[in-house]
Amino acid sequence: MSAKTGVRDEFPPGTDRLAQLIARSALGDRGAFAELYRSASAKLFAVSLRIVRERPLAEEALQDSFVNIWNHASDYARAKSAPMTWMTAIVRNRSLDIIRRTREEPDIDEELTANLADERASPAREAQERAEAHRLQRCLGELDAEQRQTIALAFFHGLSHSELANHLRRPLGTVKTHVRRGLMKLKDCLMRAETTASQGTLDAPPFL
């Protein structure tokens, strides 16, 4: 390749801009890390705020998460996930840690919860994430309304089993069952979708 074709052709296939920024951060490039923060922080802040619900706590979660991302950027090359997925998982984990420490009573924004289904998806940065989110949406549609609501409350607001039971005014055992069965139904649907996708258009017998 000649020098004139530019550097973009040189990147390993499948890596996009965020993945490049993470790789450069792994080598100590603070400029790339600053750009990574500028690109992803607003999304991640919103994810955390939903769970911890107080801005100072979400700021703490975001700060800790990005320090973590900087310190473990070289792990990303092995993680093989989409960059936003990798970073969102870090932020969600930190946020859940923080509410374990601080939250006594769940405090759900009723309107937010009621509108959960109407929220507009923001344009996903990654085709991979878009495809996965799409598949997930379809499979969530196969769940009972109550299972879906329970799982969505847990995911977006970080509610524990007992917080879910209080909020939904359901016995704890019922809530646990909804979560467990809902997730397993989701798994079956996702695996089915995966198998179909990997087999292309041929009607090969499912091996699962």
Place this chain on the structure above:
Amino acid sequence: MRRLSSDAAHALAAEYVLGTLRGRARHRFEALARADRHLGDVLRLWEEELTPWAERIAPIEPPARVWHAIESRISPASSRVSRLASDSFWRGFALISGGLASVLLAAFLWLSGGARDEALFVAVLSSPDAVPRMVVSMHEPDFMRVRMVKPWSGTEGKSLELWVLPASGAPRSLGLVPNASGDTLIRVATTDARVQGISALAISLEPVGGSPSGLPTGPVLCSGVVAPVKKA
């Protein structure tokens, strides 16, 4: 270690990612998933399936003080202390910190090395504790000289991989470098796309044979900014 059944592994991983697995159970599962590759794979599967759901949340701009706090926590000074203390200095040092001192040192080391041929650019690669380890120089028409000043001990069973950081985009590998004193010549043309617009060079510790992913996976052993010597 006792193996979880596939159903149990999926049930735990799903509730971990969902967030309903709490308290000690959560921490225990985390530790198990780190130790057991199969369980780790199941966990990643659920992370990849559920986490993109968060894309539905509209972004909210965080206040500027968050970035300032992050910047101060990853500053070279604080990271150097904590990293040396914890004996695992994964990156966390600024490429810029060497700055002018590195350039002068490069010129000095280069001239004292008795080299007569002029280099296009020179870089001194220093470890996180600011000890110069290598001097790298690019020569016309087609070679890069890697002079090891101070090899590492305790890197048996690992390879040293040389990376270039272009002005933008992902790091690019220039191949492996032996961990021994003296010069290594890497054949690379000055017109090679990999050495155009370089801002810095770095060495990472990788599995034998180099990074399996094509991007650095191990700790950065040393790095340094590139100083142009002669106009190409």
